[in-house]
Amino acid sequence: MSHHTLRLTALLFCVATPTSAALAQPAAPTKTNPTPPKVGDEAPSFKLLPYNAKPGPQSDESLVELAGLLEQGPVVLVVLRGYPGYQCPACSAQVAQFVAKADALGKAGASVVMVYPGPKNELAMRASEFVGDTKLPKSFHLLIDPAYKFTNKYHLRWKAPRETAYPATFVINSEGEIVFAEVSQSHGGRTNVAAVLETLD
Template sequence: MTKRFWFSRLGVVVTLLAVLTSGATAADTPKVADEAKDFELSALGGEKVKLSKLTGAGPVVLVVLRGYPGYQCPLCTKQVAELVDKVDDFKKAGAQVVLVYPGPAEKLKEHADEFVKGKNVPANFTFLLDPDYAFTNAYNLRWDAKNETAYPSTFVIDSKRKIVFATVSKTHGGRAKVEDVLKAIPTK
């Protein structure tokens, strides 16, 4: 057998191992045209928030942050600041922005309070806690590796809970651009 044969077989094995060890695959995570699974999480203030109730009022921009993987993620901080900078554009589009902060239940609220400290969270933004990754696992967004929590993700969901925009990053970067998110929000 030739070297070429063995190298091609090695490539197949390496690719297969990469897929098997990477956690959720793109096919497993929510994508455009899927129905967004309903969920209920607690906001930072303790009130319960249900996706189906939010989408009943209009489109929802759902942003999954990394939570607290041992530090406050600077890319999440930057992403949230960029979203907040466009608060008027989200209001004009009639969209609610929902930020999900996942992590182990112990000290999750404390870490979330630290994340929002000094930030002006606008009225049309909702900051939700995902203790012990219940939502993250249901959406197949769990980045189950050392010092990781969830794949940073952004979804635009219409009033019928249909996903019309989806970006799931398998790295810390690769996040959805705010301009692209705004363009994806369905108009009335």
């Protein structure tokens, strides 16, 4: 092989072979999954129907909007599991705990919004079944989330067989800022009402 051929081969090898510096370059960043709202974030707006709203044209007048509630004071937002094939006992226990502390929550000027997500068909009926004979205080609102529109907006959709939403609790101050946020990765992980009251003090 001639000296000329050797030089040409070496040159081609250098061009075709990446340098160690090039090999050390990090891979291009990938998109991460959106995360639920956190403390310090502005709470995403929502407008949902109460579970017992009458169907028909007047339904729009019954919509409960976050902005309207915030005009009255802070909002405690509790995201339930809806109906994943059964009425969730952990959800029932959490709601009962909040109802038992309704007077203390009222003294703090807070509205309590509980969101019941699920497929559109029969959702209002299932939510009514969930409430049963429980008399919700005036400042409590059980709202339905048909087709998970709210749940997806808050990035709380639990995408697994027979799952609905990750249980979550947020406290939103009157300026619309989230001052408390807790999202559970399990059925039983629930925010204690005492932690909410402490945040509202």
